[in-house]
Amino acid sequence: MSKIIISNISELSSAAKQLVKSFEGQRVVAFYGEMGAGKTTLIKAICEELGVMSAISSPTYSIVNEYMSAKGVKIYHFDFYRLKNVGEAYDLGYEDYFYSKAYCFIEWPEKIQELMPLEYDKVTITKDGESRIVTF
Ligand SMILES: Nc1ncnc2c1ncn2[C@@H]1O[C@H](COP(=O)(O)OP(=O)(O)OP(=O)(O)O)[C@@H](O)[C@H]1O
Numbered sequence: 001m002s003k004i005i006i007s008n009i010s011e012l013s014s015a016a017k018q019l020v021k022s023f024e025g026q027r028v029v030a031f032y033g034e035m036g037a038g039k040t041t042l043i044k045a046i047c048e049e050l051g052v053m054s055a056i057s058s059p060t061y062s063i064v065n066e067y068m069s070a071k072g073v074k075i076y077h078f079d080f081y082r083l084k085n086v087g088e089a090y091d092l093g094y095e096d097y098f099y100s101k102a103y104c105f106i107e108w109p110e111k112i113q114e115l116m117p118l119e120y121d122k123v124t125i126t127k128d129g130e131s132r133i134v135t136f
C-alpha cells in the first residue's frame, strides 16, 4: 500500500501522476471516501493527467460520464451515490463498461459492491484537517 498526503490543491497533479503510474494495466479503479473527501476532485486530476481535454465535471445528473484520453483510451467516470439498487446498474449496462478496455473510475463503489469485477484497484481518500490522505 502506498500513501500520498495532499496538503494543498497544488499537489493534486503530482498525486494524480503517481496514481496513474500505479494503475499499470488495471483500468477499473474504485474510489472510497466519505462525502466531500475529494473523490471527484482527484478523478478530475487523474483525467487531466491522462490528457482529457474536454471539461470534466462531477456526474451530478448522470451516473456515468464519458471522456477520451490523449491516447484515445476511453474513460468512464461513475458516481453511484444516487443509485437506489443494483438493478439500476444492470439497466445502465455496467458490464459493457467494466469489461471494456476503458478506464472506469468509480465513486461510491459500495453501492454496487457485488457487481465489482474480481480485480480492480482501490483508492481511499480521507480528510485530515485541510489535507487529504490518499492510500492505494
Ligand atoms: N486535495 C484537496 N485539497 C483541498 N481541498 C480539496 C481536495 N480535494 C477536494 N477538495 C475540496 O473538497 C470539496 C469536495 O470535493 P469533491 O467534490 O471532490 O468530493 P467527493 O468525494 O467527490 O464528494 P461526493 O461524495 O459528494 O461526491 C470540494 O470543495 C473540493 O474543492
Ligand SMILES: [Mg+2]
Pocket (backbone or CB within 6 Å): 039, 040, 041, 058, 079, 107
Ligand atoms: Mg464526488
